[in-house]
Amino acid sequence: xxxxxxxxxxxxxxxxxxxxxxxxxxxxxxxxxxxxxxxxxxxxxxxxxxxxxxxxxxxxxxxxxxxxxxxxxxxxxxxxxxxxxxxxxxxxxxxxxxxxxxxxxxxxxxxxxxxxxxxxxxxxxxxxxxxxxxxxxxxxxxxxxxxxxxx
Numbered sequence: 541x542x543x544x545x546x547x548x549x550x551x552x553x554x555x556x557x558x559x560x561x562x563x564x565x566x567x568x569x570x571x572x573x574x575x576x577x578x579x580x581x582x583x584x585x586x587x588x589x590x591x592x593x594x595x596x597x598x599x600x601x602x603x604x605x606x607x608x609x610x611x612x613x614x615x616x617x618x619x620x621x622x623x624x625x626x627x628x629x630x631x632x633x634x635x636x637x638x639x640x641x642x643x644x645x646x647x648x649x650x651x652x653x654x655x656x657x658x659x660x661x662x663x664x665x666x667x668x669x670x671x672x673x674x675x676x677x678x679x680x681x682x683x684x685x686x687x688x689x690x691x
Contacts, residue, residue, distance in 0.1 A: 544665045546611025550576045551661070551670070554654055558647075565628045565644050565653065566590075572624035572657050573617050577610055586614045589633030591625045593618045616664060620657060627656035 557563040557575040564570040568581040568590060577583055584590060586599035595603055599614045609617060622632055628649050631638040641649055655671050662669045678686040 543667060543670070544611075547661055547665045547667060549610065550612075551658060553578075554657065558650060558654055561645070563645075563650055563654075565625055565630065565650075566634065566640075571621060572653070573621040576612070576620070577617075583609060583614075583617050587618055587633075589635075591622055591630060591633035593622045593632075612664075620660060620664075623660040624653045624657045628653035 553575045554563070554572060557570070562570055562579075563572075563575060565572075568574050568584045569579045571590075573583055574581060586596065586602065587594055588596045593615075595614055595618065599618070603614045607614065612620065625632055625634065628644070629639070629641045631640070634640070643649070658671050659669045662671075680686055
């Protein structure tokens with residue numbers, strides 16, 4: 541299966557952040573997009589609120605110029621972050637009065653957020669969800685597996 545370079549790099553960075561405990565939904569440098577963009581926070585200036593999918597003036601200029609950040613457009617970055625935050629249990633955009641998880645670094649919650657985020661990244665690139673393992677359990681009428689697990 542072909543995997544676009546930007547997708548492979550994004551998944552690698554998110555995987556690393558998850559296992560090194562450097563993934564934090566409320567920090568612009570350590571959230572999903574912050575990790576994809578190498579722990580930078582410049583992307584937060586593309587919208588007026590963390591978790592918003594609405595580009596502000598700066599974001600619209602970059603989008604209009606066709607700018608890409610590690611392969612992703614400003615609009616895609618905002619959508620990626622929104623998917624991550626929503627899957628982690630936040631109301632969007634982030635606000636001090638909004639609903640949020642009691643422990644933002646809970647591994648189960650972060651895994652759920654990353655699973656949804658990776659599914660969305662795959663959708664952006666038109667690739668089958670790499671996290672979907674359900675195909676491994678499909679079987680034929682004679683109960684033999686449809687797909688073989690290859691190591």
